[in-house]
Amino acid sequence: MNGHSAEKAKNKVVIIGGGFAGLAAAVELTERGLPVLLLERRSFLGGRAYSFTDKTTGDVIDNGQHLMMGCYHHTLNFLRKIGSADKLRFQSDSQVDFLEIAGGLPRQSSFKCPSLPAPLHLVAGLMRLQTLSWTDKFKALNVGLALRRLNGNWASLADITVREWLTGLGQSENIQHKFWDLMALATLNELPEIASADMFARVLEQGFMHSREDSTMVISKVGLSDLYTTNARNFIESRGGRVSLNADVAGLEFAGKRVSRIVLRSGEEIIPDALISAVPYFALRRILPAEVVESSDSLRHLNQFNSAPIVSINLWYQNPVMDSGIRRTDRFPYRVGLQ
Ligand SMILES: Cc1cc2nc3c(=O)[nH]c(=O)nc-3n(C[C@H](O)[C@H](O)[C@H](O)COP(=O)(O)OP(=O)(O)OC[C@H]3O[C@@H](n4cnc5c(N)ncnc54)[C@H](O)[C@@H]3O)c2cc1C
Incomplete structure (x- = not known):
């Protein structure tokens, strides 16, 4: 030019x-x-x-x-x-569906938060989650309390990983594997052994501690x-x-x-x-x-800096694998995108 x-x-x-x-x-x-x-x-x-x-x-x-x-x-x-x-399609209430294979059989559960003010909606959602024991559910409340105590002082978590933070807060292997790890992977695109607890605490605070609307999922219809x-x-x-x-x-x-x-x-x-x-x-x-x-x-x-790559795999199923959740359109009811 x-x-x-x-x-x-x-x-x-x-x-x-x-x-x-x-x-x-x-x-x-x-x-x-x-x-x-x-x-x-x-x-x-x-x-x-x-x-x-x-x-x-x-x-x-x-x-x-x-x-x-x-x-x-x-x-x-x-x-x-x-x-x-x-x-865009907005969920009315926050809901994430899980499908696990237990003993060779598929088992579906739902993290479904009712219409209560935040963070009570989250507590109620956790209490309803069938794949967790009651001990795990009550211990999960420690994470919410830790976030309140941090009061935005994220820097204090900068040198520890998600795994170290959660273990230090008394989270069992079961709840880490079935709940927290899925959240950390989906939001940070990194293993809990590597991802920073600072980043994860910010995600939890911003997504779940302020309002019910903040924690709802939003997808594109197009x-x-x-x-x-x-x-x-x-x-x-x-x-x-x-x-x-x-x-x-x-x-x-x-x-x-x-x-x-x-x-x-x-x-x-x-x-x-x-x-x-x-x-x-x-x-x-x-x-x-x-x-x-x-x-x-x-x-x-x-x-x-190093990269943490994401691979998207799209699978087309002949039959529905889950009967709930939010879908982009009824045209592709059985397509599941994995990351
Ligand atoms: C497979 C996958 C799944 C994901 N899923 C989610 C999800 O579910 N939810 C979520 O929130 N986020 C998700 N993300 C992350 C999200 O897509 C990215 O964070 C976001 O798109 C990044 O946008 P950006 O504008 O910062 O960067 P980019 O989208 O990377 O844009 C940078 C642009 O700069 C251009 N560029 C680079 N170099 C030059 C140059 N020298 N000159 C001119 N132009 C240049 C590139 O071509 C590119 O268009 C996902 C990402 C991937 C890859």
Whole structure:
């Protein structure tokens, strides 16, 4: 892109990455009247949360964010803002169904929270869970009490794992295996032996301790791409923002602590007034100069992160495997997505 001064006038804020985070940032800023340019490496928006059509069945399959919760306040506000709220299905009361194979036979149970104020709804839900002993159920209350005692002091849990925290709170192997581990894996995408108790305590606090609505599950009635990418793009472009696909950022140049130039793989260059990075840590590490990473207290940690991959497996069953729960649509009653 030649003529940097012309670009500069148009590109006050450049956002790198067209996933949930980048699109949400672009929507927020265009709504406030700031000129935004969003750069996305791929030929489509959505990042890790997108959908595609399965060639064999013709079904729309999601990758990424299958399940949301009422406590995703920012995500839900973003979806409301771009006009996508009616594409969501909300549970009226929090319910998670479990299917376990015990002695070769399937056994179904339900963590179903009644319409009581939080966190009483959670206590009642736990007490009804058939796969746990009464001792386990009462000991589980220790976790709620520990959260109350922490009162937001998450840092005190930063150096212990989920497993260490739960064991220290008297949680038996049975309840960890049948209840807490499932929650930790589903929300943190990491084994309880590795995941930080700090993160897990935040999830429990935000999801279950404040309001009944926060702990309800929310799913999209349509494919993820259909849920938000087109609406978000329309929102941004109809307010003067720009979305550029196939715009792969190859590197950032710095003048002191400020990004002075964005260089695209195509050779184009952009001079931003401000930059928002909405790419994963490994993508950010690739485009930052090594000396900038090394010399910055906040960026140096980029070299210490590791990934915890998620694999989605979609299974099509001939018969129903569970008779309850929330489904996207009655068209695929027997498809189960596993992560
Ligand atoms: C299989 C799977 C299941 C999941 N299930 C859930 C779930 O049930 N509930 C839940 O809450 N979350 C879930 N997640 C997590 C959720 O999908 C992600 O947290 C979310 O999509 C991340 O959004 P993001 O915008 O931060 O990043 P991304 O979606 O990764 O977006 C980053 C974007 O930046 C672009 N980019 C990267 N490098 C460059 C570059 N150099 N130049 C330009 N563009 C670039 C990428 O192409 C991408 O589009 C799941 C994730 C996966 C993979």
